[in-house]
Amino acid sequence: MNELRKDPVTRRWVIISSERSKRPNNYHYDEAINDIFCPFDYGNENSTPEEIFSIRKDSTQKNKSGWNLRVVPNKFPALTTEQNFLKSGHGMYDKTSAYGYHEVIIETPEHNTSFALMKKEQISLVIKGYIERYNEIKKDKSIKYIQIFKNSGKRAGASLVHPHSQLIATPIVPYTIYEELKGAEEYFKFKDRCVFCDMIHQEIFEKSRIIMKTKNFICFAPYASRFPYELMILPIEHNEDFGSLKGKDSEIDEISEIFSHVFRKFRDILGNPSYNLVLHTAPFVNNVSDYYHWHFEIIPRTTNIAGFEWGTGFYINTVPPEQTALDLNYKEDII
Amino acid sequence: MNELRKDPVTRRWVIISSERSKRPNNYHYDEAINDIFCPFDYGNENSTPEEIFSIRKDSTQKNKSGWNLRVVPNKFPALTTEQNFLKSGHGMYDKTSAYGYHEVIIETPEHNTSFALMKKEQISLVIKGYIERYNEIKKDKSIKYIQIFKNSGKRAGASLVHPHSQLIATPIVPYTIYEELKGAEEYFKFKDRCVFCDMIHQEIFEKSRIIMKTKNFICFAPYASRFPYELMILPIEHNEDFGSLKGKDSEIDEISEIFSHVFRKFRDILGNPSYNLVLHTAPFVNNVSDYYHWHFEIIPRTTNIAGFEWGTGFYINTVPPEQTALDLNYKEDII
Numbered sequence: 186m187n188e189l190r191k192d193p194v195t196r197r198w199v200i201i202s203s204e205r206s207k208r209p210n211n212y213h214y215d216e217a218i219n220d221i222f223c224p225f226d227y228g229n230e231n232s233t234p235e236e237i238f239s240i241r242k243d244s245t246q247k248n249k250s251g252w253n254l255r256v257v258p259n260k261f262p263a264l265t266t267e268q269n270f271l272k273s274g275h276g277m278y279d280k281t282s283a284y285g286y287h288e289v290i291i292e293t294p295e296h297n298t299s300f301a302l303m304k305k306e307q308i309s310l311v312i313k314g315y316i317e318r319y320n321e322i323k324k325d326k327s328i329k330y331i332q333i334f335k336n337s338g339k340r341a342g343a344s345l346v347h348p349h350s351q352l353i354a355t356p357i358v359p360y361t362i363y364e365e366l367k368g369a370e371e372y373f374k375f376k377d378r379c380v381f382c383d384m385i386h387q388e389i390f391e392k393s394r395i396i397m398k399t400k401n402f403i404c405f406a407p408y409a410s411r412f413p414y415e416l417m418i419l420p421i422e423h424n425e426d427f428g429s430l431k432g433k434d435s436e437i438d439e440i441s442e443i444f445s446h447v448f449r450k451f452r453d454i455l456g457n458p459s460y461n462l463v464l465h466t467a468p469f470v471n472n473v474s475d476y477y478h479w480h481f482e483i484i485p486r487t488t489n490i491a492g493f494e495w496g497t498g499f500y501i502n503t504v505p506p507e508q509t510a511l512d513l514n515y516k517e518d519i520i
Numbered sequence: 521m522n523e524l525r526k527d528p529v530t531r532r533w534v535i536i537s538s539e540r541s542k543r544p545n546n547y548h549y550d551e552a553i554n555d556i557f558c559p560f561d562y563g564n565e566n567s568t569p570e571e572i573f574s575i576r577k578d579s580t581q582k583n584k585s586g587w588n589l590r591v592v593p594n595k596f597p598a599l600t601t602e603q604n605f606l607k608s609g610h611g612m613y614d615k616t617s618a619y620g621y622h623e624v625i626i627e628t629p630e631h632n633t634s635f636a637l638m639k640k641e642q643i644s645l646v647i648k649g650y651i652e653r654y655n656e657i658k659k660d661k662s663i664k665y666i667q668i669f670k671n672s673g674k675r676a677g678a679s680l681v682h683p684h685s686q687l688i689a690t691p692i693v694p695y696t697i698y699e700e701l702k703g704a705e706e707y708f709k710f711k712d713r714c715v716f717c718d719m720i721h722q723e724i725f726e727k728s729r730i731i732m733k734t735k736n737f738i739c740f741a742p743y744a745s746r747f748p749y750e751l752m753i754l755p756i757e758h759n760e761d762f763g764s765l766k767g768k769d770s771e772i773d774e775i776s777e778i779f780s781h782v783f784r785k786f787r788d789i790l791g792n793p794s795y796n797l798v799l800h801t802a803p804f805v806n807n808v809s810d811y812y813h814w815h816f817e818i819i820p821r822t823t824n825i826a827g828f829e830w831g832t833g834f835y836i837n838t839v840p841p842e843q844t845a846l847d848l849n850y851k852e853d854i855i
Binding site: 194278408494 | 531532533539611612694697707716719722726819832834840843
């Protein structure tokens with residue numbers, strides 16, 4: 186049975202997956218992605234667990250072909266709702282049962298495509314899939330955080346080629362979100378303003394790190410970018426809750442516009458790198474709406490993480506964000 | 521000119537290396553390590569900057585062959601002492617000059633070797649090199665932290681085959697160390713004991729995660745290991761300062777024993793993976809000696825880091841530390 190364990194020094198939680206325990210000879214870091222049989226293709230619907238949600242062509246049947254977007258439980262889930270959420274001690278250590286959700290958002294029936302190639306309408310469907318599952322799972326009061334993310338390419342941790350995203354919902358607030366919350370809270374106490382809103386204002390004033398701006402969203406390379414071509418996408422107006430996008434079709438289309446532009450640029454300029462797309466939104470705890478501000482982070486995996494970074498959390502970035510903005514900048518004429 | 525920039529939300533510092541700014545077409549994630557000409561071999565001493573420290577055979581000359589261990593400045597330093605340490609603002613953001621030290625510890629004249637193959641006496645020399653530079657750089661009162669680390673293999677970020685470690689000394693306390701310090705301080709306030717000491721006691725009591733124990737040191741797989749085969753090595757007796765090892769030859773030899781065992785096991789069982797070895801020791805700030813406890817962390821790079829981990833700091837580990845201990849356990853007869 187999987188369990189969650191907490192590091193007593195940093196208070197970082199880890200999912201220990203005992204039942205999937207691999208033996209040493211199962212490690213093949215350089216193994217190519219298996220792409221012979223794809224469980225996400227039309228006709229293979231019964232090789233995934235039963236679908237939870239789909240957007241389908243009229244008069245097509247659940248768990249059959251005819252879908253445009255399909256959400257299924259992960260076949261090898263890190264967390265499940267099979268056992269209740271229980272906290273316990275182990276000597277000085279803390280653990281909990283591995284309660285939660287682990288789902289796969291199959292973004293399109295097309296096997297060989299990507300955000301760089303997809304129609305914007307299809308990208309909008311993907312975002313709608315995110316919003317739908319987010320708002321549904323949020324109803325479970327044991328859940329404290331919903332992590333939506335996409336690993337694209339082997340370097341980013343993908344094990345299947347077919348375009349897909351994932352959702353993991355956890356019964357505790359994850360470390361990185363907790364750290365962001367604490368930082369944003371301290372800033373708010375000092376300034377009585379949202380730190381993310383202040384960043385947006387400074388970026389709009391300075392212009393030098395902006396990739397693209399729409400009516401409601403901004404995409405820029407953060408001032409203290411950890412990685413070459415790291416990007417952030419935020420709603421310009423203060424909003425802590427990603428789920429509030431539900432029904433706002435024109436806003437969803439703006440995000441698709443930005444994704445489409447950014448991933449085309451990645452393809453054209455960086456040679457289609459592996460990347461991680463990660464949503465940060467407010468955890469389901471009290472009183473964070475004043476100072477948390479939801480956003481996407483995009484990290485192309487052009488470099489590896491070495492010992493100095495692991496040891497210190499101190500990154501060396503050889504591409505200043507101002508250079509990233511020059512390289513990826515949105516110009517009407519080239520789209 | 522390089523500079524340090526601070527993320528206003530998490531307060532994580534990043535070294536932005538403007539002058540080394542690479543253009544997009546310089547990215548070759550899969551590029552093999554260049555191993556045609558080695559600047560660390562005997563006879564090539566003048567292709568590195570002038571040596572800072574060496575352990576040499578009698579009557580051999582500085583910057584000539586005849587050394588057993590050699591420390592030189594990094595040819596492409598992330599930080600230097602050329603400019604003074606200056607803090608300044610940039611609108612709402614914070615930055616500093618890139619003051620500090622960046623050195624390379626060339627561990628042996630032998631080009632094709634590793635901790636798994638080296639004699640223990642040679643490993644002891646490497647540790648003595650660490651201690652020597654640590655205690656020397658500590659005298660610079662602008663320095664708040666000294667990070668000693670080793671990237672071995674391409675997956676771990678190494679760009680040269682010849683065995684070497686690195687040292688980066690920073691004018692601020694890095695994020696990860698700051699987080700550990702805060703966690704350890706809170707535990708101390710609550711328990712009046714060092715959290716690392718308590719971990720050691722529980723590990724000795726439970727036995728199930730211990731790899732090896734010598735008179736003064738213990739090596740175990742942490743309860744909440746983030747990665748398969750992640751290890752920690754700590755002095756059993758409370759001690760916050762790695763530099764205090766100076767002159768304690770038998771203790772240094774014990775660490776070499778542990779390194780030798782662990783890296784042989786990595787070679788035999790995991791197929792000689794890339795790995796990071798990272799020293800954590802107290803930063804040069806007031807009053808941390810009660811609750812900080814120096815240690816090494818070892819992370820074999822058998823898996824990649826994916827979006828969920830980046831997004832949340834929440835790791836999924838498919839090898840429980842109890843399994844790691846069974847696999848890597850020290851048994852007299854097999855050494």
